[in-house]
Amino acid sequence: MSEFVSGRHFLQTPGPTNLPERVLRAMDRNAINHRGPEFGALGREVIARLRHVLQTAAIIGIFPASGTGAWESALVNTLAPGDRILISRTGQFSHLWEQMARRLGLDVATLETDWRRGADAGAIHSALAEDREHRIKAVCAVHSETSTSCMTDIPAVRSAIDRAAHPALLFVDAISSLGCADYRHDEWGVDVTIAGTQKGLMAPPGLSFTAIGDKALAAARAGGSARSYWDWAPLVAANQTGFFPYTPAINLLFALNEALAMLAEEGLPAVFARHARYAQATRLAAAAWGLELQCADPAAYAPGVTAIRTPDGHSADKLRNVILERFNMSLGNGLGRLEDRIFRIGHMGDLGVLTFTGTLTGVEMGLRAAGIPHQEGGVQAAMNFLAAGGAAA
Numbered sequence: 001m002s003e004f005v006s007g008r009h010f011l012q013t014p015g016p017t018n019l020p021e022r023v024l025r026a027m028d029r030n031a032i033n034h035r036g037p038e039f040g041a042l043g044r045e046v047i048a049r050l051r052h053v054l055q056t057a058a059i060i061g062i063f064p065a066s067g068t069g070a071w072e073s074a075l076v077n078t079l080a081p082g083d084r085i086l087i088s089r090t091g092q093f094s095h096l097w098e099q100m101a102r103r104l105g106l107d108v109a110t111l112e113t114d115w116r117r118g119a120d121a122g123a124i125h126s127a128l129a130e131d132r133e134h135r136i137k138a139v140c141a142v143h144s145e146t147s148t149s150c151m152t153d154i155p156a157v158r159s160a161i162d163r164a165a166h167p168a169l170l171f172v173d174a175i176s177s178l179g180c181a182d183y184r185h186d187e188w189g190v191d192v193t194i195a196g197t198q199k200g201l202m203a204p205p206g207l208s209f210t211a212i213g214d215k216a217l218a219a220a221r222a223g224g225s226a227r228s229y230w231d232w233a234p235l236v237a238a239n240q241t242g243f244f245p246y247t248p249a250i251n252l253l254f255a256l257n258e259a260l261a262m263l264a265e266e267g268l269p270a271v272f273a274r275h276a277r278y279a280q281a282t283r284l285a286a287a288a289w290g291l292e293l294q295c296a297d298p299a300a301y302a303p304g305v306t307a308i309r310t311p312d313g314h315s316a317d318k319l320r321n322v323i324l325e326r327f328n329m330s331l332g333n334g335l336g337r338l339e340d341r342i343f344r345i346g347h348m349g350d351l352g353v354l355t356f357t358g359t360l361t362g363v364e365m366g367l368r369a370a371g372i373p374h375q376e377g378g379v380q381a382a383m384n385f386l387a388a389g390g391a392a393a
């Protein structure tokens with residue numbers, strides 16, 4: 001087989017996502033002096049634009065790290081070893097966050113789910129109501145569980161905390177929902193939001209950030225764990241000046257700034273409606289194929305990714321390999337306990353309608369080539385919906 005493959009690779013993983021040409025051009029330039037005035041203006045602009053997508057006026061701490069680093073910063077700035085946290089294990093990402101918390105010496109109370117729905121706000125409420133001594137210091141929730149394509153209702157979690165009149169902080173991982181779904185750090189009363197660049201924000205991997213509310217800032221000032229690199233204190237100052245306490249990832253910031261400008265130009269409501277349309281079209285295709293969705297709760301369907309189960313006895317990884325080899329497209333794999341049971345179609349970030357329908361075409365051809373039992377007509381169902389205007393339900 002010749003090594004050369006004609007045409008553009010379809011990167012339809014739920015992160016990293018496709019980089020728009022404008023973002024590629026924005027970072028394709030020399031670095032600048034990170035202590036000079038041009039950088040200060042860039043830093044301030046990126047922070048202002050991040051506030052816009054997070055719908056917040058909060059302090060934003062940016063780290064040259066993947067999302068995992070921002071998870072750690074949230075935990076070590078506000079909590080000390082032995083502090084108790086409550087986390088719902090809704091999928092592989094909450095599992096990894098939970099494991100990190102244990103390694104950091106936190107006392108973790110875990111609420112289990114079947115990985116087919118979001119966190120159960122009622123269970124969170126009960127756990128908090130029983131905690132009369134207020135030993136639980138923080139509740140951790142993953143807004144969009146990228147491994148299962150299920151959303152957690154963050155306002156419902158907030159209200160569970162409030163109804164229990166519990167002082168725990170609320171930490172939300174919005175890594176794969178930001179730029180795909182409506183997200184309101186301030187209005188929803190989130191104390192720390194964690195997000196990263198390589199999913200809905202259409203920028204390269206390598207940057208992550210935390211939006212830090214006043215209560216979390218106070219907790220960080222009063223205590224937390226031993227920390228140095230992840231410390232928020234020097235980053236608080238950066239919100240006014242735009243400068244960082246060390247060499248920032250300058251070219252990634254050029255990229256992120258351009259991507260955020262694009263989101264503002266499209267307008268957040270249009271961005272969210274576009275994601276909802278593609279998600280619904282994907283579900284219509286899955287239904288026509290006769291394949292089952294991993295997310296079993298229609299109220300929790302994620303807008304940026306759809307996880308689809310292969311029929312029992314049929315390898316999802318084999319399907320993905322066939323699609324990669326034959327049709328030059330990458331899809332997300334099943335993670336953790338879902339390994340080889342599901343494949344995930346990423347429809348987040350920079351995605352035009354034809355690239356999106358091309359993605360579904362690759363899946364449908366792959367199902368046939370891999371011998372997965374299915375019915376035809378998934379692409380047709382999606383096209384019918386989109387051609388009719390795709391009024392997202």
Ligand SMILES: *Cc1c(COP(=O)(O)O)cnc(C)c1O
Nearest residue numbers: 066067068093144146175176196
């Ligand atoms: C991708 C992802 C992470 C991990 O982020 P990295 O950048 O890979 O460290 C965490 N949480 C969610 C919900 C994600 O989608």
